[in-house]
Amino acid sequence: SKTAYVRTKPHLNIGTMGHVDHGKTTLTAAITKVLSERGAGAFVPFDRIDRAPEEARRGITINLAHVEYETDTRHYAHVDMPGHADYVKNMVTGAAQLDGAVLVVSAVDGVMPQTAEHVLLARQVGVDHIVVALNKADAGDDELTDLVELEVRELLTAHGYGGDSVPVVRVSGLGALQGDPRWTASIEALLDAVDTYVPTPERYVDAPFLMPIENVLTITGRGTVVTGAVERGTVRVGDRVEVLGADTETVVTGVETFGKPMDRAEAGDNVALLLRGVPRDAVRRGHVVARPGSVVPRRRFTARVYVLSAREGGRTTPVTTGYRPQFYIRTADVVGDVDLGGTGVARPGETVTMTVELGRDVPLEPGLGFAVREGGRTVGAGTVSELL
Numbered sequence: 001s002k003t004a005y006v007r008t009k010p011h012l013n014i015g016t017m018g019h020v021d022h023g024k025t026t027l028t029a030a031i032t033k034v035l036s037e038r039g040a041g042a043f044v045p046f047d048r049i050d051r052a053p054e055e056a057r058r059g060i061t062i063n064l065a066h067v068e069y070e071t072d073t074r075h076y077a078h079v080d081m082p083g084h085a086d087y088v089k090n091m092v093t094g095a096a097q098l099d100g101a102v103l104v105v106s107a108v109d110g111v112m113p114q115t116a117e118h119v120l121l122a123r124q125v126g127v128d129h130i131v132v133a134l135n136k137a138d139a140g141d142d143e144l145t146d147l148v149e150l151e152v153r154e155l156l157t158a159h160g161y162g163g164d165s166v167p168v169v170r171v172s173g174l175g176a177l178q179g180d181p182r183w184t185a186s187i188e189a190l191l192d193a194v195d196t197y198v199p200t201p202e203r204y205v206d207a208p209f210l211m212p213i214e215n216v217l218t219i220t221g222r223g224t225v226v227t228g229a230v231e232r233g234t235v236r237v238g239d240r241v242e243v244l245g246a247d248t249e250t251v252v253t254g255v256e257t258f259g260k261p262m263d264r265a266e267a268g269d270n271v272a273l274l275l276r277g278v279p280r281d282a283v284r285r286g287h288v289v290a291r292p293g294s295v296v297p298r299r300r301f302t303a304r305v306y307v308l309s310a311r312e313g314g315r316t317t318p319v320t321t322g323y324r325p326q327f328y329i330r331t332a333d334v335v336g337d338v339d340l341g342g343t344g345v346a347r348p349g350e351t352v353t354m355t356v357e358l359g360r361d362v363p364l365e366p367g368l369g370f371a372v373r374e375g376g377r378t379v380g381a382g383t384v385s386e387l388l
């Protein structure tokens with residue numbers, strides 16, 4: 001039988017961000033290698049991270065790899081994403097709920113467009129703590145690296161991250177992967193910086209249980225399993241839950257994290273829940289598992305929405321009243337009608353207030369973040385203001 005997951009340390013969700021080819025995946029692999037040598041987790045090689053499980057639905061690919069590791073003081077779930085579009089999607093939709101991020105900047109290349117965009121994105125989705133990995137330090141010269149460091153600190157300051165106090169650690173993911181002691185030590189220094197600089201978040205453990213479903217699987221002989229990150233509250237084996245979207249109530253008969261059974265999962269945990277007697281095709285990504293009666297699904301709300309500029313991959317033309325894009329809310333994908341009121345126009349690069357009427361009811365609440373998508377790309381990021 002499997003070893004149970006024992007909660008001995010606080011759990012945090014972190015991830016690598018940064019421009020393509022600056023070494024995010026290499027660094028992720030290097031972290032698992034360095035920690036596995038201390039006996040704190042399994043080494044996950046580059047190829048396994050870069051071939052993240054893909055889920056294609058309605059032509060939209062959600063692509064992110066989770067690796068798990070422990071430092072002396074914490075348990076981490078770390079996400080790495082292959083391409084820039086994956087960052088926009090996973091971060092604004094909340095699929096990657098990061099408590100902190102490691103911004104990877106190549107010491108050889110410096111700040112590049114996606115470096116800046118990921119910092120902007122992190123700010124918008126409420127990632128409050130960033131640690132910088134100045135990667136490829138093996139290949140850069142010291143003077144150039146000093147300049148890159150200044151550049152990164154300025155960028156962070158410009159986005160309200162207090163660039164002067166953000167830890168910037170010079171590392172070589174490649175060097176550490178190759179076993180070079182100097183660069184192995186650099187990865188340890190980076191992890192120390194994450195441990196100390198990124199605070200343990202306040203979890204909404206006391207709130208009623210809620211988990212957006214990311215994936216549905218069938219385990220032969222056991223039944224239907226739904227996976228996702230617990231947004232708030234706790235859940236244990238034997239709890240009654242409601243599946244919003246499937247309009248069904250059931251009992252949780254198993255709780256696991258990274259393949260290990262646990263008796264109680266709490267806000268922030270990435271878990272798989274076994275649901276009693278629920279057919280595989282009754283539930284799907286986008287549905288929400290919650291304590292019965294604790295949420296009422298709604299469809300009309302006002303929101304503040306940032307319309308991405310063309311440079312950020314957004315539209316080149318304004319949005320007007322009558323616009324009907326897709327709304328990504330938690331893990332759900334729902335069509336909605338936009339009413340811009342007054343002038344009725346929102347230009348790319350602007351932040352506006354809009355009224356939205358969704359095509360179906362979903363669990364909503366003020367402060368909830370969402371993405372606006374059109375033709376398979378993200379064109380806006382918003383927050384629910386008021387339910388109507």
Ligand code: GDP
Pocket residue numbers: 018019020021022023024025026027135136137138139171172173174175
């Ligand atoms: P990603 O796109 O940010 O995930 O970048 P990858 O991890 O795929 O790395 C891109 C390229 O940079 C690969 O050829 C790596 O071998 C190389 N690379 C990554 N980290 C380092 C490093 O620390 N030093 C050097 N010299 N090359 C690196």
Ligand code: MG
Pocket residue numbers: 024025026050081082
């Ligand atoms: Mg990569």
